[in-house]
Amino acid sequence: LDADEFRRQGRLVVDFIADYYTRIDEYPVRPSVAPGFLARKLPETAPERPEPGDALAAALRDVRDLILPGVTHWQSPHHFAHFAATASNVGALGEALAGGLNINPFTWAASPAATELEVVVTDWLGNALHLPETLLFSGGGGGTLLGTSCEAMLCTIVAARDRKLAEIGEERIGDLVVYCSDQNHFSFQKAARIAGIRRGNYREIPTSRETGFTLSPKALLAAVRADVAAGRIPLFLCATVGTTPTAAVDPIRELCAAVSGHGVWVHVDAAYAGAACVCPEFRHAIDGFESVDSFSTNPHKWLLANMDCCALWVRRPEALTSALGTDHDVILKDPSAAAQDDGHSNVVDYKDWQAMVRADARFEVPVPRRFALVCFRLRRRSIANAVGVKRPREEVEEEPNDDELNRRLLEAVNATGRAYMSSAVVGGVYVLRCAIGNSLTEKRHVQEAWGVVQEQATVVLAAAAT
Ligand code: PLP
Numbered sequence: 001l002d003a004d005e006f007r008r009q010g011r012l013v014v015d016f017i018a019d020y021y022t023r024i025d026e027y028p029v030r031p032s033v034a035p036g037f038l039a040r041k042l043p044e045t046a047p048e049r050p051e052p053g054d055a056l057a058a059a060l061r062d063v064r065d066l067i068l069p070g071v072t073h074w075q076s077p078h079h080f081a082h083f084a085a086t087a088s089n090v091g092a093l094g095e096a097l098a099g100g101l102n103i104n105p106f107t108w109a110a111s112p113a114a115t116e117l118e119v120v121v122t123d124w125l126g127n128a129l130h131l132p133e134t135l136l137f138s139g140g141g142g143g144t145l146l147g148t149s150c151e152a153m154l155c156t157i158v159a160a161r162d163r164k165l166a167e168i169g170e171e172r173i174g175d176l177v178v179y180c181s182d183q184n185h186f187s188f189q190k191a192a193r194i195a196g197i198r199r200g201n202y203r204e205i206p207t208s209r210e211t212g213f214t215l216s217p218k219a220l221l222a223a224v225r226a227d228v229a230a231g232r233i234p235l236f237l238c239a240t241v242g243t244t245p246t247a248a249v250d251p252i253r254e255l256c257a258a259v260s261g262h263g264v265w266v267h268v269d270a271a272y273a274g275a276a277c278v279c280p281e282f283r284h285a286i287d288g289f290e291s292v293d294s295f296s297t298n299p300h301k302w303l304l305a306n307m308d309c310c311a312l313w314v315r316r317p318e319a320l321t322s323a324l325g326t327d328h329d330v331i332l333k334d335p336s337a338a339a340q341d342d343g344h345s346n347v348v349d350y351k352d353w354q355a356m357v358r359a360d361a362r363f364e365v366p367v368p369r370r371f372a373l374v375c376f377r378l379r380r381r382s383i384a385n386a387v388g389v390k391r392p393r394e395e396v397e398e399e400p401n402d403d404e405l406n407r408r409l410l411e412a413v414n415a416t417g418r419a420y421m422s423s424a425v426v427g428g429v430y431v432l433r434c435a436i437g438n439s440l441t442e443k444r445h446v447q448e449a450w451g452v453v454q455e456q457a458t459v460v461l462a463a464a465a466t
Contacts, residue, residue, distance in 0.1 A: 009056050010096075016060050017092060020068075021075070024440065028417025029078040033070045041066050050051035068085065072420070077438055077445040081422035083272045083301050083373075084245070084437035091306035105230075118145055126313055129277040129297070135313035140318040147308040149271040150187035150295035153238060155312065155320060157195040160265035160293070162323040168233065174395045176235040177201040177227045179248065181215035183243040183426070185269065195212050200234065209427040213248040213367065215239060224262055236265045241285050243274025245424030247370035247434070249273070253288020260291075271310070273371050275302035282371070284339045293319075302437055356450050362457055366431060375424065375431040377406045378457060403430040405464055412456040420448035 001009060051058035063315045074085045074096035105114035121142025126136045133139030146152055157178065165173060178192045182204045192202050203223050207213045224234045237259055239250040256266055268289065274297025276282040289295065296312040299305035314320055357363050357374060367375045380402045410423050410432050432453075436446055 007062075012060060016063070016088065016409050021089060023074050025078075027068070027073050027076060029073050029076045029415065029420040030081075030300060030414055031070050031072060032415075032417075038066065038070055040295050075438060075440060076420070077440040078417075078419050078449060079161075079438055079441075080436060080449060081420045082433075083182070083435050084441075085299070085307055086302055086304050086439045088304040088308040088439055091304055093307050120143075122311060122313065125299070125311055129274060129282075130283050130286065131277075131295060131313060134290060135292075135295055141313060141315045143311055143313040146296075146310045146312055148187070149185065149269055149296055149298055149310050150191055152294070152310050152312040153188050153191035153267065153269065155192055155324060156265065156267050156294045156296075156314065157191055157197070157236050159314070159319040159323040161195055161197075163265075164233065164235055164292040168422040172233065175197050175201075175231065175233045177203060177232050178236040178238070179203045179205060179223060179234070179264075180238040181205050181207050181213075181240070181243070183207055183213050183215075183245055183248060184238060184240060185244045185271065188238045188269065193413075197235070203227075205393045207248075207427075209366070213243065213246050213426055215250045215255060217251060217254040220255060221258040224259055224264070228262070228274055234259065234262045234264045236267065238267050238269055241268055241270035242276075242371060242373075243417060244272070245426050246367040246375050246431075247273060247373040248367070249285050249370065252286065252292065254290045256288060265293045266291070268292050270295060270297045272298065272301050272373075275299065276371050279355065291400055304439060356447075358453060362461070366429060367426060374434045374436070375426070376430070376434070378402065378409060378461070383461065387420075396426055405460060406430050406432060408463075409453070409457055409460045412460055413452055416452055416456065418450045419448075421453075 014263060019319075023049050050199050073079060075087055103111045103114045105111035105118070108115045119137055119142070122145065122412075123136045123138055126143055133141075136143070146155070161173070161176060163249055164176065173196055173252040176197055178188075178197050178201065180188050180203070184204065189202060189204075193199070203222055205215060205219050207215060220237070227234055237255065239255050241249050241252070241433060243250075259266065268286075270277070270286070273285060274295070286295075292315070294312060294314045296310055298310050300307045300309040350438055357365050357376045362378055364379045365374065366378050369375075383402050383405050407423070410421060413432075414420055422435075424433055434449065434453075
């Protein structure tokens, strides 16, 4: 494209995105399409010639008419599933700029400014999150930007593994053991497998409702001791601040104390909740982080960065560079970055709407609300009551399965297209998950979503009673 045509087409794309955001509220948040729906609408082979006339305008029409009906609208204010991917149109412009410049900063020399910017920005972000100095360049550690948390886990396990094998000999790789709780994101298991940890040496320690589904330091220590007694070698602990099912916060200080002296690398996965640490009132979530070896969080989850962006900080960057580096021209340290702080503290302060769930006696909140994630479910009693109202007790052949009814409730809510939520099974109990945090979500959207849940609960309970 020459410069003028590039400008013209660029405007079309920006207009398209602006229109999408203007209308996003109108789309059903989750598409109702069946597998294979798109392939049937597209040509069998790639077109050899552009569409006649304005080819880009035609392509954008296809995106609008063929693609958008089949996407889940993650930026929709009605999206409450999983964790939010809080992009922003400002972030999209940043992506366009980065894509336009297309810089490849694999070494400092390959693009000095890009490398130095990453050094400065990760220290800014680390300061904004109140991370300990030990993880920042200014304190001898340092941060980097990756794509995903899975990458962060993989890089740090490999660093820990190589450091350990250098001490004990490579032939003992089969003895290395990694630990986490049964609430951990599956990406840790993937990372451990890619790093060569034996399947049998991946320890998922059970949690319980009593401890709020957090990893128990006592149970961790018992597992570590049992492995040591059996001649295996504890290598790595992945603790989580903000677990995926319920946003539980593992007790980092106590976990570090439990494994201290066993040479275990402690990584903290704060993919979702790390962003909350910019708020002084959530600072307690990272208490005790002074001795962790690494920490990662996804700015694309809750910091208005567009996909993909994972920030990883390590206490000893040389452990990473000696495991993964292929030369010495990797990082330029910039001690002056320490003095800087971007002062970001504008994370949305969400209203505590848990009160809305509590005000409807049909529902319970089985795990405490943490950050902006609310896990809730229909109470067993309200299900039994609904059935009992319509039919005498003796006529009810079988008590309805409350997990099944909660599952039906989620399906009914999602089928409305007016809210999209997800689920988790914690402590053997099925819960609905409402993760608030999209940049376009306002109080009215949350209220509307709760209205949808209440209305569908009435329908589901009535259907169970007939
Ligand atoms: N860890 C936690 C706690 C998560 O909630 C998630 C995703 O939701 C991940 C890790 C995976 O993140 P990524 O997709 O960046 O690998």
